[in-house]
Amino acid sequence: MSAQDPQIIYDFKSIEEKWQNSWLSNATYKISPDSDKEKYYVLEMFPYPSGRIHMGHVRNYSIGDVVARYKRFRGFNVLHPMGWDSFGLPAENAAIKNDTHPARWTYDNIDYMRNQLRKLGLSYDWDREIATCNPKYYKWEQQIFLEMYEKDLVYQKTTTVNWCETCHTVLANEQVIEGTCWRCDELVEARKMNGWFFKITEYAEELLTDLDKLSGWPEKVVTMQRNWIGKSTGLQCDFEVVGLDEKLSIFTTRPDTIFGVTFMSIAPEHPLLESLLENNPQELKIRDFITKIITEKQQQSNQDVVEKEGIATGCFCINPYNGDEIPIYVANFVLMGYGTGAVMAVPAHDQRDFEFARKYNLSIKPVVIPEDTPLNGKTMVEASTAPGVLADSGDFTGIDSKSAKQAIIDFAKSNNFGDSHITYRLRDWGISRQRYWGAPIPMVQCEKCGVQAVPVDQLPVTLPEDRGSQQNDCAPLHQRTSFIETSCPKCGGKARRETDTMDTFVESSWYFARYTSPRFTEAPLNKKEASHWLPVDQYIGGVEHAILHLLYSRFFTKVLRDLGYLDIDEPFTNLLTQGMVIKDGSKMSKSKGNVVDPSDLIGEYGADTTRLFSLFAAPPEKDLEWNPKGVEGCHRFLNRIFRFVQTHLNTISGDHEEFPATLNPSERELHRKTHQTIKRVTGNIEHNFHFNTAISAVMELFNTLSGLTGGKKKDEIAAPFLSEAVDAILILLCPMVPHFCSELWTTVYGETKSIETIPWPTWDEEAAKEDELTIVIQVRGKVRSRLQVPADIDDATIETLALKDENALKFIGDAAIKKVIVVKKKLVNIVI
RNA sequence: GCCCGAAUGGCGGAACUGGUAGACGCAAGGGACUUAAAAUCCCUCGGCCUCUGGCUGUGCGAGUUCGAUUCUCGCUUCGGGCACCA
Structure with a gap:
């Protein structure tokens, strides 16, 4: 029989409402600017205001809130802001469907979701809230754009881009996931279009080397970024074209195989083709072929591996190392966007070239012979990529392939036909989007003066507020004459505004910096505030942003530094990538019908239970399997504590005598367990945010406590020990279930003494020691x-x-x- | 194809730096209380056996070690990333 009264009810509804109102009206989590406490900036990736929060948000923000609250207990001045990544396509689609305006839809959603977040009891400084679709935000983004333009970090070009027909817009390389659109999964097609680009490649080397500074990031994310940037070193050199005053430039990472070149493959878009086709008897045939493979490329998603195909141009070029005349082919597997768009083909040592050579009966000449394995070009069944000793390679014959690389590069350099070269896989970031609901690009096209920047004092270039001429759509900017028609800032003559808007990833690339001075009206950032608060000490979000958002944010940080706004190199010192929320084996989604609505859960069990379960069921970096029974378990745990405190209130809240000098066995056990638990919980949080084990530890302490005071109790436990254990449970759990702990704390100590002013408990090694x-x-x-x-x-x-x-x-x-x-x-x- | 990561009871997950595998929770079974149910509380809970004891067990197969969930090598499966990158 329990000593606890099961009739005592934990009324989470009124408790949570009471504390949320109190936090709101007292502005409890507003930053005090002149604090002399050490700063700590914890940030969760801000949400897109899609309509309602989902379990992924609950998990993300619960984790962040525990960190924020824990750090406050540890005496830090914590910046913990929240805002809205509020430009984007869903707003336009919803506006069409619901016959409303994207802005209306977006702001309504923000109001709704803000309220949902408040019901979770998250400790944000709401005074710093930002919405990226607000002109007060994107004005500064436009200014950054212009300053980048000044610094030659923005340019316009016509190129083959990724086009998503469903979203009716261009996508950046990073936004193409396995050949499909990141947002809607539509297959992406290739299109030639004009657009604006950020020179992220200018920062490729720094983005790569600074990855070494990110020891607080998951190794996995660092590796993904490293691969995405994709640095290769090698030789770039020129092959003269026979009979033409032209050179064909190639890049290779295997200069040691250059004596094995037996043909040349160039991309179908290669600019040299025009001269090669002049007076070419095969011109029509070749043009047909080129058209064919270019259309094929557009139709096929770029993930399909297509059979290698090519056509001889009938032209030749000369290998500068041995004077060999080699045929030039157009091949479907050569990419114009990487290296020089021309590849020296070494079929003996490259599998693609090998397949091509076999298909078109081209000669295969082995020049790097691995130890003890003679190679025969006629009988080889696949390319040999192993290192070895050079054969048939002129003066370089006999050198091992590793040292030959440098020697061959040096030869090109001293004979002025080539040099060592570095190539990156990373492409410049195309930011033009052919959509309405985004930040306008602040440029104009003057009939006389050409492309002109909008002067900074004319910012922001705002979106037209009406929905445009279209009946059922939100017309893109190019259909709105009132927006387009403007005057040239230089000559005052007729000019047209740029009608593309910026990729919404631009907004999220610097919002973390704007939070440091969200209402600053003189510049994008207040340098003093930015340098005080940045970098973000702990950033938390889904791993799906490992490349996209995190790479762009790193790029922007470096740009803002070079523009003089920041004095840091990297934006996020520590990164926690939380796993997905799974139900019945797959990610929660409407189409699978396995969605759990957080609001329903909060209604049934309360925010504290919801938070507790999302923290308890798995460590944050792992996927979390949603288990409704598990939620009940967490609720039961809180109930048990609640009843315990109510039942023992007289003992705990009374005036305590001192700790007695001699302890009976039960007192010793409880005292020990209390100190062990403080140590474990603190360690779990500090070490790797493993809240699941922290919660288990508190459960153990409570089990000990209720066991020692329950029906089978052996000894009477003096009040100070009970009180010590209860205090520890409440403070240790407070970052996770803040309403619950705040309420019980005032139940015990009265309304005057808030739990949030109590320092985090410390443990006594002696007390924690086992006898x-x-x-x-x-x-x-x-x-x-x-x-x-x-x-x-x-x-x-x-x-x-x-x-x-x-x-x-x-x-x-x-x-x-x-x-x-x-x-x-x-x-x-x-x-x- | 290449590069990462993971694999532990019926389930989610613990186990510090090589030292008691399965903490904590869920589910399940049994019991107490109750006219009954819910709630609550107590007990059992990896598998097998000849069951106060023993054998076995952390995806599979080897190895190192006094000792391996943990380290090494080779596989299998699942997850993630990149994918004709010259």
Whole structure:
């Protein structure tokens, strides 16, 4: 029979409402600017205001809120802001569907979702809230754009871009996921279009080398970024074209194989083709072929591996190393966007070239011979990519392939036909989007003066507020004459505004910096505030942004630094990528019908239970399997604590006598467990945010507490020990279930003493120490017995005791003891 | 194809730096209370066996070690990223 009264009800609804109102009206989490406490900036990736929050948000923001609240307990001045990534296509689609305006839809959603977040009890400084679709925000983005333009970090070009027909807009390379659109999964097609680009490649090397500074990031994310940037070093050199005053430039990472070149492959879009086709008897045939493969490329998504195909141009070029005349082919697998768009083909040592050579009967000439493996071009079945010794390579014959690379590059350099070269896979970031609901690009096209920047004092260039001429759509800017028609800032003549809007990833690339001075009216950032708060100490969000958003934010940080706004190189010191929320084996989604609505859950169990379960069910970086029964378990746990405190209120809240000098066994056990728990929870949070084990530890403490005070209790426990344990439980859980702990704290100590002003508890190593240890006795590595011994026992005594142990002796039998291994305070292994 | 990561009871997950595998929670079974149910509380809970004891067990197969969930090598499966990158 329990000492607790099951009739006591934990009324989470009124408790949560009470505390949320109190936090709101007292502005509890507003930053005090002149604090002399050390700063801590914790940030969760801000949401797109899609309409309602989902479980992924709950998890993300619960994790962030625990960090924020924990750091406040530890005495930091914590910046913990929230805002809205509020430009984007869904707003336009919804506006069409619901016959409203994207702005209306977006702001309504923001109001709704803000309210939902408040019901979770998240400790944000709401005074810093920003919405990126607000002209007060994108004005500064336009200014940054112009300053980048000044610095030659923005340019316009016509190129083949990724086009998503469903979204009716261009996508950046990073937004193409396995050949499909990141947002709608539509297959992406290739299109030639004019657009604006950010020169992210200018920062490729720094983005790569600074990855080494990100020791607080998951290794996985760093690797993904490294691969995405894709640095290759090698040789760039020129092959003269026979009969033409032209050179064909190639890039290779295998200069050691250059004597094995037997043909040349160039991309169908290669600019040299025009001269090659002039007076070419095969011109029509070749043009047909080129058209064919270019259309094929457009139709196929770029993930399909297509059979290698090519056509001879009938033209030749000269290998500068040995004077060989080699045929030039147009090949479908050569990319214009990488290297120089021309590849020296070495079929003996490159699998693609090998397949191509076999198909078109071109010669295969091995020049790098691996140890003990002679190669024969006629009989090889695949390319050999192993290192080896150079053969058939002029003066370089006999050199090992590794040192030959440099020697061959040096030769090109000294003979002025080539040099070492670095190529990146990273492409410039195309930011033009053919959509209405985005930040306008602040440029105009003057009939006389050409492209002109909008002067900074004319910013912001705002979106027209009406929905345009179209009946059922939100017309893109190019259909709105009132927006387009303007005057040239230089000559005052007729000019047209740029009608593309910026990629919404531009907004999210610097919002974390704007939070440091969200209402600043003189510049994008207040340098003083930015340098005080940045970098973000802890950033938390989904791993799906490992490349996209995180790479762009790193790029923007470096740009803003070079524009003089920031004095940091990297925006996020520590990154936590949380796993997905899964139900019935797959990600929650409307189409699968396995969505759990957080609001329903909060209504049924309360915000604290919802938060507690999302933290308890898995460590943050792992996927979280949603289990409704598990939620009930967490709710039960809170209920038990609630009832315990109410039942023992008189003892706990009374005026405490001092801790007695001698402790009875129960007091000792509880006191010890309390200090052990403080130590464990603090360690779990500090070390890797493993809240799941932190919560288990508190559960253990509570189990001990209720066991020692329940029906079978042995000793009376003095009030100070009960009080110490309850205090610890409440403070340790407070970052996770803040309403609950705040309420019980005032129940015990009265309304005047807020739990948030209490320092995080410390543990006493002495108190946490066990009096007795269990020593495991193994015979030949197998556990045979256990000994209870006093904690201060020495190794020799343990050994003696172990060798006398009855169970152990049974297994030793007559055998001779070869060795006895004693592990301090843990185990004895008797080897026979 | 290449590069990462993971694999532990019926389930989610614990286990510090090589030292008691399965903490904590869920589910399940049994019991107490109740006229009954819910709630609450107590007990059992990896598998197998000849069951106060023993054998076995952390995806599979080897290895290192007195001792391996943990380290090494080779596989299998699942997840993620990149994908004709010259």
